[in-house]
Amino acid sequence: MKDTLGVLLAGGAGERLYPLTRDRAKPAVTFGGIYRIIDITHSNCLNSALRRVYILTQYKALSLNRHIREGWNILGREVGEFIEVLPPMKRVSDQWYQGTADAVYQNIYSIGSEQPKHVLILSGDHIYKMDYGKMMKQHMDSAADITLATIQSDPSQTYQLGVVDVDKDGRINGFEEKPKTTTLRSPLNPGKVAASMGVYLFNADVLIPVLLKDAENPQSSHDFGKDILPKMVDDYRVFAYDFVDENKKEARYWRDVGTLEAYYEANMDIVSVSPIFNLYDEEWPIRTHQRQYPPAKFVFAEAGRTGTALDSIVSNGCIVSGGQVKNSVLSPDVRVNSYSEVDDCILFSHVSVGRRCRIRKAILDRDVHIPEGTTIGYDAEADRQRYFVTESGITVVTRDYSLFENPVTVDYFTSE
Secondary structure: OOOEEEEEEEOOOOHHHOOOOOOOOHHHOEEOOOEEHHHHHHHHHHHOOOOEEEEEEOOOOHHHHHHHHHHOOOOOHHHOOEEEEEOOOOOOOOOOOOOHHHHHHOOHHHHHHOOOOEEEEEEOOEEEOOOHHHHHHHHHHOOOOEEEEEEEEOHHHHHHOEEEEEOOOOEEEEEEEOOOOOOOOEOOEOOOEEEEEEEEEEEHHHHHHHHHHHHOOOOOOOOHHHHHHHHHOOOOOEEEEEOOOOOOOOOOOEEEOOOHHHHHHHHHHHOOOOOOOOOOOOOOOOOOOOOOOOOOEEEOEEOOEEOEEEOOEEOOOOEEEOOEEEOOEEOOOOEEOOOOEEEOOEEOOOOEEOOOOEEEOEEEOOOOEEOOOOEEOOOHHHHHOOOEEOOOOOEEEOOOHHHOOOOOOOOOOOOO
16 A cells, blocks of 8 residues: 555535534534544545545635644654645646546646555545455456445435446446436346445556546536546446445445435444444544543432433543433533433534533534523424524534524634
8 A cells, every 4th residue: 555645535515514514624523422524534544554645625624624733643754654634726727626536636746746656536524444455456456447446235325326337347337427216236236236435546647647638628527426437437447346344244334424414323323232333443443633631420419410321422521410311422521411301412522501401313513502491302493493404303503503594604713
């Protein structure tokens, strides 16, 4: 992997994850209490011995930049290792990134300066465990020009994914980008389709001319899945790598947490008794940056006023002070006060829940303070008058939740 350069795409606007992405980049959104979404892919890189990674940012990247600087400045530049943020520089274009391929193209000089033999394109908003070294071995064994990671998916889910036409030898002969229906089936499982995971391994001497050609095409949307990859199958050796899950569970786990529903479900999975995604695997550690907080604390052993948290993740600095927490994720420095009930919730850092509150199926953003006696999640119509509520009934409360009828971007001087 030392001849490989990772390029992690972390610049999308994250519109489907709004309002959590109104003031932060999607990869910087909290996951599992102490992590950020981007930590999952970074940990895959570290565990795969991929030690040169560029992170391409664009929208609302302040907290993401800070997290990378404070938590991932762990490699040695003097020995050629780095995890480095590249903001948009408009070096080869007068526009912001127009698509995934354009983002890579606009950083073509930075990529070329590292002189890699291979370039691994990654997304910063997926939850999975993958050894990219295994993908590299197949790539080299098959003498491929480009290898795509694929996962066996149900045909009913194709409208969300790119689908590839794979022959029995693993070679890709065609693409369908998010089709409503498809007749394609995986040669490994006739009941499934081979869906793209958004992980692309290129030979560098193939990637650069392809990007240059695409940049000159005014009809292109400059996206890998829509424009570049479908045109490569006739002229290049394009292969599929069937996902090998390092999570080591019966079902292979890969989640695009780009929507509020998917994000909520992924967090709820990890607090279950037997989660599919295992955060406690010593053989595949997930790394992050954590600020120093005191240990979590549960206080009051009085009848009707006992601080408890069941089937939940409780991070450092939390105090459950006479409240009851069930099936929830508490990020660092959260306080749940007496006689309150928090069920099926995700609480970001520095949240305070006042006394005698009842909250369920909600996401409370950073620094939210819930007044005493507040009820959330029990009356969707009433919640919609004040908060953001998804079609499936997940209530999202932000620091300025009263502004949701006329959403605005607010500048905050406190750091995430």
